Amino acid sequence: MSDDLRDLYQDLILDHGKHPRNFCVLEGATNEGLGHNPLCGDKITLYVMIDEGVISNIAFQGSGCAISVASASMMTEMLKGKTTEEAEKIFAYMHNSCTGQPTDETGIDEDAIDRIKALAGVRDYPIRVKCATLAWHTLQAALKNEKKASTERS
Amino acid sequence: MTYNVEEIRKDFPVLSQEIHGHPLAYLDTGASAQKPRAVIDAMSRFMERDYANIHRGVHELSQRATNQYEAVRPLIQKFINAEYEEEIVFTHGATEAANLVAQTWGRTFLKAGDEIVLTALEHHANIVPWQILRDQIGVVLRVVPVTPEGEVRLEDVKAAITPKTKLIAFAQVSNVLGTILPAKEIAKLAHEAGALALIDGAQSISHMPVDVRDINADFFFFSGHKLYGPTGIGVLYGKKYLLDPMPPYQGGGDMIESVTFAKTTFKAPPHRFEAGTPPITEVIGLGAAIKYVLSLGMQNIAAYEDTILAYATEKLSPIEGLRIIGNAKKKSGIVSFIMKQAHPHDIGTVLDRHGVAIRAGHHCAQPLMEHLGLTATARASFGLYTSKADIDALVAAVKKVREIFG
Numbered sequence: 001m002s003d004d005l006r007d008l009y010q011d012l013i014l015d016h017g018k019h020p021r022n023f024c025v026l027e028g029a030t031n032e033g034l035g036h037n038p039l040c041g042d043k044i045t046l047y048v049m050i051d052e053g054v055i056s057n058i059a060f061q062g063s064g065c066a067i068s069v070a071s072a073s074m075m076t077e078m079l080k081g082k083t084t085e086e087a088e089k090i091f092a093y094m095h096n097s098c099t100g101q102p103t104d105e106t107g108i109d110e111d112a113i114d115r116i117k118a119l120a121g122v123r124d125y126p127i128r129v130k131c132a133t134l135a136w137h138t139l140q141a142a143l144k145n146e147k148k149a150s151t152e153r154s
Numbered sequence: 155m156t157y158n159v160e161e162i163r164k165d166f167p168v169l170s171q172e173i174h175g176h177p178l179a180y181l182d183t184g185a186s187a188q189k190p191r192a193v194i195d196a197m198s199r200f201m202e203r204d205y206a207n208i209h210r211g212v213h214e215l216s217q218r219a220t221n222q223y224e225a226v227r228p229l230i231q232k233f234i235n236a237e238y239e240e241e242i243v244f245t246h247g248a249t250e251a252a253n254l255v256a257q258t259w260g261r262t263f264l265k266a267g268d269e270i271v272l273t274a275l276e277h278h279a280n281i282v283p284w285q286i287l288r289d290q291i292g293v294v295l296r297v298v299p300v301t302p303e304g305e306v307r308l309e310d311v312k313a314a315i316t317p318k319t320k321l322i323a324f325a326q327v328s329n330v331l332g333t334i335l336p337a338k339e340i341a342k343l344a345h346e347a348g349a350l351a352l353i354d355g356a357q358s359i360s361h362m363p364v365d366v367r368d369i370n371a372d373f374f375f376f377s378g379h380k381l382y383g384p385t386g387i388g389v390l391y392g393k394k395y396l397l398d399p400m401p402p403y404q405g406g407g408d409m410i411e412s413v414t415f416a417k418t419t420f421k422a423p424p425h426r427f428e429a430g431t432p433p434i435t436e437v438i439g440l441g442a443a444i445k446y447v448l449s450l451g452m453q454n455i456a457a458y459e460d461t462i463l464a465y466a467t468e469k470l471s472p473i474e475g476l477r478i479i480g481n482a483k484k485k486s487g488i489v490s491f492i493m494k495q496a497h498p499h500d501i502g503t504v505l506d507r508h509g510v511a512i513r514a515g516h517h518c519a520q521p522l523m524e525h526l527g528l529t530a531t532a533r534a535s536f537g538l539y540t541s542k543a544d545i546d547a548l549v550a551a552v553k554k555v556r557e558i559f560g
Contacts, residue, residue, distance in 0.1 A: 004174075004507065005503075005504060005507050005558065008503065009500075009558055009559075014558070014559065017500075018559075039515065040498075040499055040514070040515045040516070040529075040530055041515065041516045041520070041523065041529040041530050042499075042529070043529070063529055064497065064499075064529075065496075065497035065498075065499035065500045066496065066497060066500045066559070067499075067500070125503060128499070128503060131499065
């Protein structure tokens with residue numbers, strides 16, 4: 001594989017793309033979000049259980065490319081146990097990393113930073129940035145308890 | 155005539171470049187075709203020497219521009235074998251043509267309860283205008299299913315026809331599956347039921363000879379940009395007796411006989427449907443594109459592309475985990491596929507990095523995707539310049555996809 005493709009399809013991403021974690025319906029979720037990328041048809045449903053401001057459990061279902069599935073899968077692992085404020089901070093870091101904007105790592109754990117750095121390979125593939133950010137926009141919708149997120153609105 | 159694709163490729167400047175360090179293999183002609191030098195030059199020359207607005211000035215340039223613009227109409231008439239020049243309406247593309255028919259013929263001559271038959275493989279451009287009409291006047295849309303092979307069977311069309319059927323609207327070639335529909339036979343079924351046949355030729359016009367009178371199409375439309383011409387120009391063909399009583403689509407200049415604040419009278423077709431300054435340079439470009447394909451011969455292009463389609467099908471089929479979507483007996487210019495190992499978007503990205511341009515997604519045919527139980531496909535689509543080397547590059551890159559996603 002050429003080096004630039006390797007930057008995009010890192011082992012971590014291929015692994016999560018093929019074997020997504022927390023890939024199930026979450027019974028008793030307090031918040032739900034539907035994400036849709038109308039350009040490619042990627043769809044995800046995100047289930048979040050919030051307990052006194054803490055994301056006590058999070059899971060997703062849906063279909064999409066390796067990037068969007070891996071991003072959703074890693075997001076669920078990153079956010080479990082975080083407060084909603086921490087989640088917002090990670091979202092901002094993720095969004096800025098993928099779109100090549102200045103990032104602020106303060107207060108974000110190393111594991112999350114490593115994973116987001118892996119996802120940030122999409123920077124060089126502008127058309128694929130939306131694949132990586134779909135789950136995260138869906139998270140925002142779920143936290144606000146909006147019914148739907150679309151990559152074409154944000 | 156022998157078909158020398160290597161010589162033909164030299165007519166297309168865009169093809170002789172590298173993408174990400176690989177020779178470009180442009181396999182996205184179904185989305186839009188590349189332009190031959192003849193089209194690029196005709197448009198540049200026109201803008202450099204003869205450009206002015208048409209149908210207006212008494213000055214020399216306006217006369218030249220008008221003459222060249224209007225000379226394209228009979229060229230198109232002959233190209234699709236229409237009976238009258240007045241049956242050729244310039245639009246901005248196939249999409250506008252479909253909307254024009256829905257909003258003029260449809261709104262005037264259809265009423266609540268009338269039925270329009272569509273097929274499940276239609277492009278959104280031949281679905282949404284009819285849905286808008288449905289919501290406006292209450293017509294009913296009926297959908298003919300597509301077989302798992304991607305074919306539209308005549309008995310299924312027959313089954314969708316009722317005494318209330320007023321129109322059958324269908325693509326001559328599926329933009330996702332490449333299926334060639336039996337247009338003449340479907341039109342015959344429409345006419346036997348007292349309905350009209352509207353044919354979306356966007357995906358057929360560049361791949362085969364089209365004879366609207368032989369098919370007996372009542373309406374037929376296509377886009378210039380898929381026919382090696384520029385964007386922003388399309389053609390609506392309508393039988394004269396149908397166009398004559400149709401009201402205007404848009405109001406404005408160039409479509410009127412006289413205007414007072416009390417009353418305006420409209421020009422006869424085709425000008426009635428061409429309000430405002432048209433895409434003049436684009437019409438010139440479309441004319442050059444038609445001359446170009448005619449110089450090669452539509453029959454020759456069709457025969458050559460069949461060999462490319464067969465070659466691509468033969469080379470892709472044995473690849474493990476790859477499944478071709480759409481196996482109709484009669485196909486043209488398109489191979490859609492999915493892979494067990496990778497999503498179409500990942501396929502598209504990996505192929506791009508190997509210089510191979512394909513389209514990945516729902517191809518503006520979401521109802522078909524749902525019908526087939528898919529969310530997306532990877533689609534390689536061919537044109538008169540597609541070479542076996544392009545297909546070899548596609549196959550090699552698809553094998554890379556397997557390496558990466560295993």
